[in-house]
Structure formats: C-alpha cells, structure tokens
Amino acid sequence: MDIPRIFTVSESAHRIHNPITADKLATLGAALRMEAGARVLDLGSGSGEMLCTWARDHGIGGTGIDMSPLFTAQAHRRAVALGVADRVTFVHGDAAGHVAAAPVDVAACVGATWIGGGVAGTVALLERSLRAGGIILIGEPFWRRLPPSEAVAKGCLAGAIADFLLLPDLLASFGRLGFDVVEMVLADQDGWDRYEAAKWLTMRRWLDAHPDDAFAPEVRATLTAEPVRYATFTREHLGWGVFALMRR
Template sequence: MTTASDQPPRLTRLTFHGPLSESRADRIVERLTAAGPRTVLDIGCGWGELMLRVLDAVPTATGIGVDLKAEDLDRGRTAAKERGLGERVVFAEESATDTARGPADLVLCLSSSHALSSTAPPRATVDALHALRRLVEPGGRVLLGEGFWQREPTAKELAAMWPGADAGEYLPLGGLVDAAVEAGFRPLWVETASAEEWEEFESGYRSDVEEWLATHPNHPLAAETRTRVDAQRASWLHGYRGVLGIAYLTLVPVG
C-alpha cells in the first residue's frame, strides 16, 4: 500500500504553470497594475501565482481564483497565507463555464480558455474571448495566455502530439489576435513565449518526477509513472516543440 508521501512529486519546481519567465512576469504585472485594478478574477487559476503577484503590487485589490483541481487551489491558499494575502483572495473549487464570478477590473486566463467553453477548438477560443469580454469591467484589462500554431504542423508531428491532435486545433497568431478584436477587444500588447521559456517549463514540468523515477525504479507506481512521463516528453520533443506557441495578449475592452 502506498501513502501520500510515497507518491511521485507534482510540479514542485514550477513557479508558473506555463512557459513564463520571471522577467516577462514582472513586465506583465507592471503593465496590468498600472491601471490600479480593484478586483482580479483568475480563470483556471491553478495556484494563482500571477494573481498573487498582482495583489501584492496593488495593496487595495482583491482576487478570486477559479479552478477544479483541489491540490493546486490548496497550494495557492498556502502561498497567499505565507505572503499575507490570505484575507484578500478566494480560491474557489468550481467550474468556470458560465461563471457568475465577475465582472472584474482585471481578468486572467492563462492557458485556460477551455474552462470557458465546451465547444471544440478552435471555436472554443473564440467563445472564450466573448466570455472574457463579458467578465471584464469597462476600462479593465484581460490577460489571455493562449496556444497558437507557429507554423502548420506536419502529419508526423501531429501523430507524435497528444491523442487526436489536429491541424485545425489552434489558430495562427494573426488569427488569434483577429479573434480578440472581433470579440470586442483592442490588443494593448502582443507577446509570445520564447524557446528558452518553453524549455524551462517543459523540463521543470517533469524534473522532480524524473528524479523520483531515478531513485525509485522498483516502486509500485514506477512503471505507470515512467510510461506517462516518457509519453509527455516524446509529445514535446517529437511533436509540438517549435510548432506550438503560447501568446500572452493584454486586451482592452472596447466601449
């Protein structure tokens, strides 16, 4: 029988759940807090690291993070308490689809647009942008972190990605920004994750589990964990590396 302490560690070496460097995060927080947001809503927040940094930078702001993964929400609550932000933020374990949370001055949605729509991609991205338009206050800001194809993937690359990967699954960067404009936004800032940020994220995503596998080769969970991690790594290195990008769009609602 295995206990919680026997389990492979999970994401302990990641600061952000995505390819986002400290320097880029600092610039984004500075940009987002310039308008002095009073309320922050984080969709698919995970442990809400960027939201907590915004709250730390704006002492009068309050935040709500919404996610379905209890483990990540607990990590966020612990971090908030350690930083003296516990009274100013709520981590809610609930679905974001048709959420009644908001509107807020600042809405964060980092690689979580799927939480706002049940339709198939890339229509889900379009629907999510319209949902974000409803969730932001007039004069507010939205930060959308969203995948896009840096170039059209080959059949071989698609076959190496996740099950059911399809060339129509993501928009190109220009199409993504166009969709944001059509949903009622102006793109205040358009930036994309670098190759270095991707490598930091992908390596950090698996690093603690890889070390665990090296030191627990005969553990009852080792075979299952090894299969899963090897498949994840292969999906990146043989599939979407250099093909899938992440854009960070700072959006301003029109009107």
C-alpha cells in the same frame, strides 16, 4: 472534482502551470498598468502565482477558481507566504460558467480556454464579469509555423492542425470578436523549456517515492516519452502567449 492525475503529479512542483516564466509574468503585470485596489478574476488559477505576485507587487485583489484541490491548496499557501492572503481568495471549483459577483477590472483565463469551449466562448464568459473599460486576458497556444501534417500536430498534443492558429491569425480573430488587442507577452524558448523540462525531474522523484503505486506505469511511460516528444514536436512548432483585450 479534479484535473487528470498526470498533471497533479508532473506539475506538483510548478508555481506557474504554463510556459511563462516568473519574469514574463512580472512583465505582464507591469504592462497592464493596474492601479492599487484593482480587482482581478482568474479562471483556471492553478497554484495562484499570478494573483499572489500581482497582489504583492501592484496591490491588486482578486479571486482565483481552479478544479485542482492540490493546486488550490498550493495557491492558499503561496498567498500566506507572500503576505497577501487578505487580498486574494482561491476557490476549488469548476471555472466553466463562473461569473464574478461584482464587475472586475481584469478578467483572465491564462491557459485554460477549454473552460469556455475555446477562445471565443471563453472571451464571452470573461466579459460577463468585466466592468466597462476593463481588460480581458487570454493565454493561448499558437503555431509558430504550421505543422506539415496532422501527425505532427498530434505530436504537439493538439487534436488537429485546426486547433490552433498562426499568431497573426490569432490576433485577427480577437478583432473579429470585437476587441482591440492592447498588450501581449509571448513565451520564449526558455519559458517552454522550464515548463516542460521541470516536469521530468518531478515525475522521476515521484516514481522513486511511489514505485508500487498503481499509477506508476503511466507516469513511467510519460517520463520515458516526453523529452523526445517535446524536443521533436512542441519545441519546434508551438508558441504561447497572453493577450490583453478591450472591447471596441
């Protein structure tokens, strides 16, 4: 069980696998006003930076589930490095359908709503693990401005314009699901640049170290195309944020 190899190559040096910076992640943790001992479930936990830093900074505990064995191993190492391995657990597995054994205070899926078939399905999945009065965290892209054509949407790596909403429409959609939006932290341009541009050096160094790997042509093609694609499409049109929800 694994994610596509291009991600484990291009994001192998990332600690955060979405366009949010460490400062923004810390801002989100503080904004949630979690008490020491709170339990957090993170579906699609990547390299574990959210759980590990929040365990260090706020005394929370929790579990992360991720399909990537590489990222899960990195999460284990990060927990040890930050001295929180006794409070957070990381499991290599499929987060789709995962429900916590006991209700949690915060149930999160930050940047992987495909596990529930979209935002609505992922919110419903997370709610199955949530205690009454708990908080759901959803990380999701939105259009900063609507693409002028389907071709531009595809340039942003969306399947179609309809894949994402404008920010006001995304916020309204949470209300239609029966939730109050109680916080949000949005990625800024620097967060996007750090997430995307950091991949390029990682891919170049991988290519230099693995010139004869059968996967090298795909990595080379990605590295060649990505800077211009990102600057032309994603950087201009796509936003991203984490939204905190509570059941009405």
